[in-house]
Amino acid sequence: MSTLHPATDPAVYTPHAARFSQEGQPTTAQGWISRAQDVAAILAADATQRDAANASPVAEVSLLKSSGLLRVLGRASWGGGAQPWSVAYRAIREVAKGDGSIGMLLGYSLLWSQTASVVGTPAQAAYWGEKITRENLFIGGAVNPRDADLEVTEEEGGVVFSGSKHFNTGGVVSDLTVLEGVIAGTEKHVFAFVETRQEGIVFAHNWNNIGLRLTESGGVRINAVRAPWTDALGYDPHTKAPIPGILEVPYATLLLPTIQLVFANFYLGITQGALDAARAYTTRSTRPWPFGGDVKTAATDEFYILERYGAFFASVRAVETLADRAGAELSTLYAEHSEARDVSAERRGEVAEWVASAKVAATDVGLRVTSDVFEVTGAKATSRSAGLDRFWRDVRTHSLHDPVAYKRRELGRYFLLGELPVPTWYT
Structure with missing residues (x-):
C-alpha cells in the first residue's frame, strides 16, 4: 500500500489471530455467531478512532480472515463452515454491531464469493468455491449497475474488460475482483473473477464519505483486464456462448x-x-x-x-x-x-x-x-x-x-x- 494511501497495520490483531488459530474454526451455527460477536467486540473497542482516521482497512480484513468468517459459507470439504445464508446473515449483523464498515465488507465479500454458484457452471462453481474457501480470499466487485457496463471484447482464448465504476466496495483490499460487462455489439452479460493486484485495475482512492468510511468504496478504472473463456461464468469456452439453463433462468x-x-x-x-x-x-x-x-x-x-x-x-x-x-x-x-x-x-x-x-x-x-x-x-x-x-x-x-x-x-x-x-x- 502506497504511503499516499495509508492503511491500518495487521500486526495490531496478531494476538487475536493467534487465539483464533488456537481455538480452531467454529463447527456449529452458534459457534459461528459467537465468533462474529468476538470480532465485533474487538472492532468496537476503537471503532470511533478508526472511523476518524479513514485508513484503508488492511488490518480489519486480516482480522476477518484470521477469524474464519470469510469461510462461513464454504463447503466443509474445502475447509469451510458449511453454513446456510441464514447463519452468514447473523454473522454479518453481529460484526456490524461493532463496526458497520467491516460488517459491510464481510457481507459484500460473502456475496461475491458465491457468484459462480449462482451464474456459473457446476464446474466453475466448484473451482471458484474451493479456491476462495481454501485460500481464505477476500472478494471485491466492480459491478455497480448505476454506471455503464464494462465493455467486453473478445480475443484469442479470452475476454477483455474495459471501463470504469464510481463505486467498488472493498476492491482496494481484495484478493479477487468480480468484473461484469457486456460483450461489444451484443446484449450478452459476462461475469468473471480476476486477480485484483494487476496493472489493469487502477483504484481512485477517493472514498472519503460521511459514513462507512472503512469500506474502500471509491472508484476504479478497468484497463484491458483479461480473463480466459474458461473463467467467463456460465459460458461454454468452446462455443463462446452462454450455456442453456444457466443464465436465462x-x-x-x-x-x-x-x-x-x-x-x-x-x-x-x-x-x-x-x-x-x-x-x-x-x-x-x-x-x-x-x-x-x-x-x-x-x-x-x-x-x-x-x-x-x-x-x-x-x-x-x-x-x-x-x-x-x-x-x-x-x-x-x-x-x-x-x-x-x-x-x-x-x-x-x-x-x-x-x-x-x-x-x-x-x-x-x-x-x-x-x-x-x-x-x-x-x-x-x-x-x-x-x-x-x-x-x-x-x-x-x-x-x-x-x-x-x-x-x-x-x-x-x-x-x-x-x-x-x-x-x-x-x-
Missing part, C-alpha cells in the same frame, strides 16, 4: 435479493450497535432533567427515557425477527433448488418480497433509532469522543444505495395487485 437472478438482504442485516447490526452504545452512555453519563416538574435522581428513572428505549427495543426486535424470517426463506430456497436450478419465478418473487420487507423495515427503523438515540443520551453525547454519530452516518450513507421508496412501491404492487417483482439489478 430465475435462479441466475438470486444474487440480487441475496445482496439486498446483506444490506438489511448490516443496517440492522449498525442499529443494534447504536442502541447498545446509547444504553451504555445513558446508564453511565446521562443526567436527569431537573426542570420537568417530576425530578428523578437518575436519568434511567425518567419516564420519557424509559419509554423511548422501550420503543427503540421493540422496533429493533421486530426488524430482527423479520430479517431472520427472510434469511430462512432465502436459505430454504437455495437448499431446495441449488442442484437443479429450477426455482420458479413465483417462488423467487415471493422470497424477494420477504427480503424487500426486511430492507424497508431495517432502513426505516435504522434511520430513526440511530438519530433519535441522542434524545435519550443528551447534549454531551454529541461529542466526537462519544462516537454515537457514526451509527447514523453509516446507515444514512448506504441506505441511499437504492431508493427505499422503490422498495415500498414494489411491495405495494405485490400486496395490492399480486404482481411479482421483475428481476433487476436492485430486486
Whole structure:
C-alpha cells in the first residue's frame, strides 16, 4: 500500500489471530455467531478512532480472515463452515454491531464469493468455491449497475474488460475482483473473477464519505483486464456462448435479493450497535432533567427515557425477527433448488418480497433509532469522543444505495395487485 494511501497495520490483531488459530474454526451455527460477536467486540473497542482516521482497512480484513468468517459459507470439504445464508446473515449483523464498515465488507465479500454458484457452471462453481474457501480470499466487485457496463471484447482464448465504476466496495483490499460487462455489439452479460493486484485495475482512492468510511468504496478504472473463456461464468469456452439453463433462468437472478438482504442485516447490526452504545452512555453519563416538574435522581428513572428505549427495543426486535424470517426463506430456497436450478419465478418473487420487507423495515427503523438515540443520551453525547454519530452516518450513507421508496412501491404492487417483482439489478 502506497504511503499516499495509508492503511491500518495487521500486526495490531496478531494476538487475536493467534487465539483464533488456537481455538480452531467454529463447527456449529452458534459457534459461528459467537465468533462474529468476538470480532465485533474487538472492532468496537476503537471503532470511533478508526472511523476518524479513514485508513484503508488492511488490518480489519486480516482480522476477518484470521477469524474464519470469510469461510462461513464454504463447503466443509474445502475447509469451510458449511453454513446456510441464514447463519452468514447473523454473522454479518453481529460484526456490524461493532463496526458497520467491516460488517459491510464481510457481507459484500460473502456475496461475491458465491457468484459462480449462482451464474456459473457446476464446474466453475466448484473451482471458484474451493479456491476462495481454501485460500481464505477476500472478494471485491466492480459491478455497480448505476454506471455503464464494462465493455467486453473478445480475443484469442479470452475476454477483455474495459471501463470504469464510481463505486467498488472493498476492491482496494481484495484478493479477487468480480468484473461484469457486456460483450461489444451484443446484449450478452459476462461475469468473471480476476486477480485484483494487476496493472489493469487502477483504484481512485477517493472514498472519503460521511459514513462507512472503512469500506474502500471509491472508484476504479478497468484497463484491458483479461480473463480466459474458461473463467467467463456460465459460458461454454468452446462455443463462446452462454450455456442453456444457466443464465436465462430465475435462479441466475438470486444474487440480487441475496445482496439486498446483506444490506438489511448490516443496517440492522449498525442499529443494534447504536442502541447498545446509547444504553451504555445513558446508564453511565446521562443526567436527569431537573426542570420537568417530576425530578428523578437518575436519568434511567425518567419516564420519557424509559419509554423511548422501550420503543427503540421493540422496533429493533421486530426488524430482527423479520430479517431472520427472510434469511430462512432465502436459505430454504437455495437448499431446495441449488442442484437443479429450477426455482420458479413465483417462488423467487415471493422470497424477494420477504427480503424487500426486511430492507424497508431495517432502513426505516435504522434511520430513526440511530438519530433519535441522542434524545435519550443528551447534549454531551454529541461529542466526537462519544462516537454515537457514526451509527447514523453509516446507515444514512448506504441506505441511499437504492431508493427505499422503490422498495415500498414494489411491495405495494405485490400486496395490492399480486404482481411479482421483475428481476433487476436492485430486486
